[in-house]
Amino acid sequence: RAAKRAGRDRVVPYRPELRTARERFTRISAGLRHAIDRDELAVHYQPVVELPSARIVAVEALLRWTPAGGPPVPPMDFIPVAEETGLIVPIGAWVLERACRDARVWYDRHGASLTVNVSVRQLAEPGFADEVLHTLARTGLPAAGLVLEITESVLVGGDGAAPVLVALERLRAHGIRIAIDDFGTGYSSLSYLTRLPVDILKIDRSFVPTDTAASGGDHAFTRAVLQLGSSRDLPAIAEGIETAEQAELLHRLGCRLGQGYHFARPGPADQVEAAFRRLNPALAG
Ligand code: C2E
Ligand code: MG
Ligand code: MG
Numbered sequence: 396r397a398a399k400r401a402g403r404d405r406v407v408p409y410r411p412e413l414r415t416a417r418e419r420f421t422r423i424s425a426g427l428r429h430a431i432d433r434d435e436l437a438v439h440y441q442p443v444v445e446l447p448s449a450r451i452v453a454v455e456a457l458l459r460w461t462p463a464g465g466p467p468v469p470p471m472d473f474i475p476v477a478e479e480t481g482l483i484v485p486i487g488a489w490v491l492e493r494a495c496r497d498a499r500v501w502y503d504r505h506g507a508s509l510t511v512n513v514s515v516r517q518l519a520e521p522g523f524a525d526e527v528l529h530t531l532a533r534t535g536l537p538a539a540g541l542v543l544e545i546t547e548s549v550l551v552g553g554d555g556a557a558p559v560l561v562a563l564e565r566l567r568a569h570g571i572r573i574a575i576d577d578f579g580t581g582y583s584s585l586s587y588l589t590r591l592p593v594d595i596l597k598i599d600r601s602f603v604p605t606d607t608a609a610s611g612g613d614h615a616f617t618r619a620v621l622q623l624g625s626s627r628d629l630p631a632i633a634e635g636i637e638t639a640e641q642a643e644l645l646h647r648l649g650c651r652l653g654q655g656y657h658f659a660r661p662g663p664a665d666q667v668e669a670a671f672r673r674l675n676p677a678l679a680g
């Protein structure tokens with residue numbers, strides 16, 4: 396009762412941090428609304444490599460936003476706003492189209508797949524699967540060359556997850572693969588891995604041992620997470636590999652694929668071309 400009374404004639408305290416957060420949200424969503432039209436978005440790409448050869452087997456598309464006249468806004472700041480406002484739906488469609496166009500030549504020349512992050516908000520759109528298939532048809536990238544990265548939360552959302560699972564199964568029937576991003580940070584149970592449409596696990600950066608930990612330790616957590624994948628024959632990609640020691644350790648623990656600053660930073664398409672020449676020289680065209 397006291398809370399109710401307080402709610403009716405409450406004096407709103409001045410909380411600068413809340414005001415700032417709301418203003419930031421408003422500013423970012425207002426800017427994002429015009430980002431496509433104003434040509435402020437770009438897609439960067441980070442190679443995914445085979446361990447230990449460092450041959451590029453895939454590239455991950457990572458969205459970049461630089462508002463006119465300002466510095467770039469980090470994805471961590473604007474992706475959640477895009478998701479909450481629903482702007483991720485048109486923006487995600489733009490990313491997919493752009494990335495498929497750029498990646499087709501890498502698939503044709505090097506057999507490298509494209510991996511694209513997809514938000515639950517996009518997956519929940521009734522026309523999502525059709526749109527993905529149309530994008531492949533328009534851009535000429537084969538379904539076997541596309542991987543969609545989703546997070547675990549998409550798959551364990553109770554009844555709300557059912558239409559999403561139908562869409563994912565339909566895409567898989569066409570040969571598109573599904574990767575679980577940030578694996579290990581969420582539910583990560585063996586039971587859902589056996590039930591759900593998943594082809595690849597991307598092991599979150601927090602399970603890549605730091606260098607001090609890499610020299611000693613039994614790496615029990617890293618082993619356990621890799622074990623979850625191998626028990627289901629799911630290939631694992633370790634994210635955020637920053638040193639040669641980490642790459643070597645992960646390879647020793649049975650991880651065959653990796654990604655991180657040690658191999659290549661995310662960059663625009665021409666930088667990826669250079670990475671192919673450096674890391675896949677025999678096939679570079
Ligand atoms: P993510 O999908 O887990 O992508 C990996 C993030 O790790 C990227 O951050 C990448 O730049 C960063 N990274 C790669 N190698 C290293 C490394 O060696 N060390 C460290 N410290 N970081 C590394 P980025 O580009 O800032 O993106 C952050 C997140 O934003 C992504 O995490 C992804 O969830 C989201 N995101 C990015 N682009 C898109 C998009 O087009 N659509 C959606 N829905 N989400 C996106
Ligand atoms: Mg990702
Ligand atoms: Mg992601």
Ligand code: MG
Nearest residue numbers: 576577597634
């Ligand atoms: Mg990740």
